[in-house]
Amino acid sequence: MKPFENLTGAEKEALYKSLREEFDRVCGKKLKLNMARGKPGKEQLDLVSGILTALTKPEDCECDGIDARNYGNLSGLPAAKRLFAEILDCKPEQCFMGGSSSLQLMYDLVAKAWTHGLLHSPQPWCREPKVKWLCPAPGYDRHFAVSKSFGMEMIPVPMTPQGPDMDLVEELVKDPTVKGIWCVPKFSNPQGFVYSEQTIARLAGLKPAAPDFTLIWDNAYCVHEVYGEYLPFPDILSLCAEAGNPDMVYEFASTSKITFPGAGISVMAASEANQSYLQSLLTFQIISYNKVNQLRHVRFLKDKAHTLEIMKQHAEVLRPKFDCVLDTLEREIAPLGLASWEKPKGGYFVSVNTLPGLAKRTLELCAQAGVTMTAAGATYPYGKDPADSNIRIAPSYPGLEELAQAIEIFCLCLKLAALEK
Amino acid sequence: MKPFENLTGAEKEALYKSLREEFDRVCGKKLKLNMARGKPGKEQLDLVSGILTALTKPEDCECDGIDARNYGNLSGLPAAKRLFAEILDCKPEQCFMGGSSSLQLMYDLVAKAWTHGLLHSPQPWCREPKVKWLCPAPGYDRHFAVSKSFGMEMIPVPMTPQGPDMDLVEELVKDPTVKGIWCVPKFSNPQGFVYSEQTIARLAGLKPAAPDFTLIWDNAYCVHEVYGEYLPFPDILSLCAEAGNPDMVYEFASTSKITFPGAGISVMAASEANQSYLQSLLTFQIISYNKVNQLRHVRFLKDKAHTLEIMKQHAEVLRPKFDCVLDTLEREIAPLGLASWEKPKGGYFVSVNTLPGLAKRTLELCAQAGVTMTAAGATYPYGKDPADSNIRIAPSYPGLEELAQAIEIFCLCLKLAALEK
Numbered sequence: 001m002k003p004f005e006n007l008t009g010a011e012k013e014a015l016y017k018s019l020r021e022e023f024d025r026v027c028g029k030k031l032k033l034n035m036a037r038g039k040p041g042k043e044q045l046d047l048v049s050g051i052l053t054a055l056t057k058p059e060d061c062e063c064d065g066i067d068a069r070n071y072g073n074l075s076g077l078p079a080a081k082r083l084f085a086e087i088l089d090c091k092p093e094q095c096f097m098g099g100s101s102s103l104q105l106m107y108d109l110v111a112k113a114w115t116h117g118l119l120h121s122p123q124p125w126c127r128e129p130k131v132k133w134l135c136p137a138p139g140y141d142r143h144f145a146v147s148k149s150f151g152m153e154m155i156p157v158p159m160t161p162q163g164p165d166m167d168l169v170e171e172l173v174k175d176p177t178v179k180g181i182w183c184v185p186k187f188s189n190p191q192g193f194v195y196s197e198q199t200i201a202r203l204a205g206l207k208p209a210a211p212d213f214t215l216i217w218d219n220a221y222c223v224h225e226v227y228g229e230y231l232p233f234p235d236i237l238s239l240c241a242e243a244g245n246p247d248m249v250y251e252f253a254s255t256s257k258i259t260f261p262g263a264g265i266s267v268m269a270a271s272e273a274n275q276s277y278l279q280s281l282l283t284f285q286i287i288s289y290n291k292v293n294q295l296r297h298v299r300f301l302k303d304k305a306h307t308l309e310i311m312k313q314h315a316e317v318l319r320p321k322f323d324c325v326l327d328t329l330e331r332e333i334a335p336l337g338l339a340s341w342e343k344p345k346g347g348y349f350v351s352v353n354t355l356p357g358l359a360k361r362t363l364e365l366c367a368q369a370g371v372t373m374t375a376a377g378a379t380y381p382y383g384k385d386p387a388d389s390n391i392r393i394a395p396s397y398p399g400l401e402e403l404a405q406a407i408e409i410f411c412l413c414l415k416l417a418a419l420e421k
Numbered sequence: 422m423k424p425f426e427n428l429t430g431a432e433k434e435a436l437y438k439s440l441r442e443e444f445d446r447v448c449g450k451k452l453k454l455n456m457a458r459g460k461p462g463k464e465q466l467d468l469v470s471g472i473l474t475a476l477t478k479p480e481d482c483e484c485d486g487i488d489a490r491n492y493g494n495l496s497g498l499p500a501a502k503r504l505f506a507e508i509l510d511c512k513p514e515q516c517f518m519g520g521s522s523s524l525q526l527m528y529d530l531v532a533k534a535w536t537h538g539l540l541h542s543p544q545p546w547c548r549e550p551k552v553k554w555l556c557p558a559p560g561y562d563r564h565f566a567v568s569k570s571f572g573m574e575m576i577p578v579p580m581t582p583q584g585p586d587m588d589l590v591e592e593l594v595k596d597p598t599v600k601g602i603w604c605v606p607k608f609s610n611p612q613g614f615v616y617s618e619q620t621i622a623r624l625a626g627l628k629p630a631a632p633d634f635t636l637i638w639d640n641a642y643c644v645h646e647v648y649g650e651y652l653p654f655p656d657i658l659s660l661c662a663e664a665g666n667p668d669m670v671y672e673f674a675s676t677s678k679i680t681f682p683g684a685g686i687s688v689m690a691a692s693e694a695n696q697s698y699l700q701s702l703l704t705f706q707i708i709s710y711n712k713v714n715q716l717r718h719v720r721f722l723k724d725k726a727h728t729l730e731i732m733k734q735h736a737e738v739l740r741p742k743f744d745c746v747l748d749t750l751e752r753e754i755a756p757l758g759l760a761s762w763e764k765p766k767g768g769y770f771v772s773v774n775t776l777p778g779l780a781k782r783t784l785e786l787c788a789q790a791g792v793t794m795t796a797a798g799a800t801y802p803y804g805k806d807p808a809d810s811n812i813r814i815a816p817s818y819p820g821l822e823e824l825a826q827a828i829e830i831f832c833l834c835l836k837l838a839a840l841e842k
Contacts, residue, residue, distance in 0.1 A: 071683055104707040
């Protein structure tokens with residue numbers, strides 16, 4: 001195989017014809033393959049079936065003198081806070097335990113800012129003429145969707161392998177209408193980058209003009225290694241406090257990719273002052289999130305060490321899938337010079353950058369061939385990838401055989417898209 | 422015993438002295454009794470332990486071809502919708518399944534109105550110079566707390582045994598800044614009133630000036646009989662639709678007092694148009710509420726008939742507690758003419774109206790004697806009971822022996838408060 005740029009016109013034509021025939025054959029198979037979402041596969045869910053029987057009798061439902069079955073304890077079970085405090089390296093009293101969705105906790109934080117304002121807000125954000133938000137890009141589409149839903153002006157910030165471009169971030173936060181930033185510090189979505197120590201220190205030490213600037217620290221993949229040993233991370237709450245920004249950061253995590261995505265628990269960690277303020281509002285919204293499920297997780301996950309053991313089992317399932325994607329890209333695409341990609345150590349995605357202008361067309365062809373992928377552009381604010389280049393591959397859900405088929409088809413479509421140009 | 426009004430001054434003094442001595446003795450016991458919240462007792466929670474083992478294996482977690490453990494299905498499991506649609510007599514596609522709290526669903530509805538507006542809102546309510554809300558009173562303190570938290574102007578509407586004073590409601594909704602009303606149609610909190618057919622028809626047929634007037638129909642006690650047979654209720658969604666108001670009503674219910682208060686499931690039933698609009702916003706907030714817990718409930722509750730069987734077992738536990746409260750009031754207070762009260766057929770409360778000006782003082786004395794009760798005034802908007810008269814007694818949580826002690830102390834405190842006057 002030669003790089004496409006070195007092919008003659010006739011070679012290109014012949015290649016296009018043969019690939020197109022293959023493509024038509026694939027389309028004829030009416031496949032339904034999905035690499036769209038970071039959704040664990042059945043084998044992973046079966047790994048954690050023990051959580052279904054973690055509590056079976058009334059007496060199992062008591063912990064620290066609290067009957068988890070009954071009303072009360074707005075901020076959640078102390079034992080669940082201790083578990084997450086150990087994982088995140090913060091204090092139990094800095095943890096608020098949520099339901100099955102950390103996205104919901106993030107959305108609700110923004111909603112509270114909108115309707116009531118945050119601890120240091122001069123007024124509710126709905127009264128602000130404009131709210132701007134920093135969006136490291138490529139990034140997580142659901143983050144950007146929250147910002148969009150509230151009508152924020154999203155400002156893309158380029159991602160680097162060390163994290164968001166901090167020179168730019170430090171410049172942008174001088175604007176008092178810039179109210180926050182989305183961050184996925186470990187195994188960022190989609191590239192799998194791990195923020196460097198220096199990036200994290202600069203984020204913790206930001207001097208934003210907005211008194212209620214909000215660092216949303218979505219630690220979604222905090223224990224989600226795929227390759228290699230567990231990678232420790234610093235406690236962002238302490239770092240912000242030490243830098244004089246104790247109330248700037250809200251950290252989120254969940255068990256969605258540790259136990260069950262549709263039935264896990266979530267946490268929002270924040271300074272005691274933030275907790276006290278937010279809980280004074282949350283008390284009108286809910287009596288508590290599901291405490292029986294919190295206790296199930298405490299009994300099943302036990303502690304950080306045991307959680308990491310479970311994550312190793314997940315990694316055993318995920319690794320061959322990541323290998324499959326990376327190996328196929330290496331074999332089919334690398335020699336042609338059509339795209340580059342990251343080799344993540346963890347998280348749920350492989351982020352591919354095609355030559356400019358190929359992403360949309362590649363995914364159109366994938367859809368025709370029965371392979372569903374996250375829409376092109378989804379990793380950018382407003383769905384606008386300026387280079388039409390970034391594609392997020394989610395290898396976790398399909399079985400290995402299906403995945404192999406899907407990624408082959410993806411490579412085929414990328415080649416076709418390149419030849420069409 | 423003579424009615425207090427017939428006592429001479431000297432008789433009153435002697436009685437006060439002896440009651441005060443008894444009160445001091447009680448205070449010396451340092452009791453900790455609680456009749457504050459409508460919280461099921463341990464015996465009730467133990468009744469439904471079967472839900473803990475409703476799902477124990479991976480294959481148990483599939484229903485209608487959906488793996489409840491994984492991401493997806495924003496509006497919840499179809500089987501859970503079918504269960505609640507049968508209970509509420511509406512259509513499954515009108516149901517959105519929530520987490521452990523219907524309060525959260527109600528709060529979020531108001532929050533959505535605030536940040537985005539509802540289906541027929543000219544603009545988000547945060548842009549409205551004033552939002553007024555009708556509050557049938559006495560009513561549920563947590564409803565009023567939501568209104569207060571959003572800075573609504575709450576307008577009390579007197580409750581009658583047939584429901585809210587509809588002449589007044591029909592008059593008040595002519596004001597376009599009146600955006601909604603809280604209703605607990607069956608076994609209202611706190612009086613246990615059941616809205617009459619006529620009241621319900623008039624509510625369904627309201628002609629509010631606000632195009633987005635919101636009837637919040639909190640059917641919290643829809644299957645919660647304490648005395649007698651199950652009382653059917655009409656489907657408010659159909660009634661509103663027939664009256665030309667298909668999108669005016671949002672009905673809420675939960676299993677908080679059917680299975681576990683801290684770990685149940687909830688539902689918001691509304692027109693398909695409302696569902697479609699709200700879900701277009703909810704999709705940014707959450708991927709779905711806990712579907713495994715939804716499926717547990719489906720497997721354990723089975724259907725309406727079986728749910729009603731379980732509710733009969735709850736009633737067996739609750740009835741002696743209600744009897745204890747009602748009998749003690751009848752024996753200790755009725756002859757003295759110090760208060761009147763409702764004899765509810767269901768729900769979680771006994772609502773007492775003391776002679777004017779006695780409620781606060783009675784509860785002060787209760788607190789001194791170690792009996793915690795809902796604060797005086799809590800059943801009114803802004804906590805302001807104009808007559809200082811209404812007291813909500815929640816008999817469900819204490820054991821029968823403790824409850825007997827608590828209600829005796831309550832009667833003692835009421836007598837003291839009356840004699841102090």
